[in-house]
Amino acid sequence: MIKQVTLTIMILLFLVGIAFAAININTANEQQLQELTGVGPVTAEAIIEYREANDGFDNIDELMEVRGIGPRTLEKLRDQVTVAD
Numbered sequence: 001m002i003k004q005v006t007l008t009i010m011i012l013l014f015l016v017g018i019a020f021a022a023i024n025i026n027t028a029n030e031q032q033l034q035e036l037t038g039v040g041p042v043t044a045e046a047i048i049e050y051r052e053a054n055d056g057f058d059n060i061d062e063l064m065e066v067r068g069i070g071p072r073t074l075e076k077l078r079d080q081v082t083v084a085d
Contacts, residue, residue: 022082025063026056037076043068057083 023032025047033044046067051057054065060081063069069077 022080022084024084025060025081026051026083036080038073039077059083 023036025033030041030044030048033039033047034041039047043066046069047063050066054062057063060078060083061074063074063077063081064071
């Protein structure tokens with residue numbers, strides 16, 4: 001019984017971890033970027049265009065350079081994105 005409860009808890013924690021995994025803005029496609037809070041098709045395309053023109057993002061704050069992303073949007077995105085390899 002204890003093994004079943006432990007296994008269930010471990011599976012749930014794994015699934016929660018997957019659900020909250022950060023999206024890498026240096027590798028994400030348009031569809032993945034649109035999963036981010038406040039990012040629609042136009043902003044997703046702008047992120048990709050910026051990334052291609054500038055050889056990727058060095059840090060998350062660089063999103064402020066993307067058309068359509070201001071300080072409030074950046075703060076909403078901060079915990080949802082990464083630039084890690």
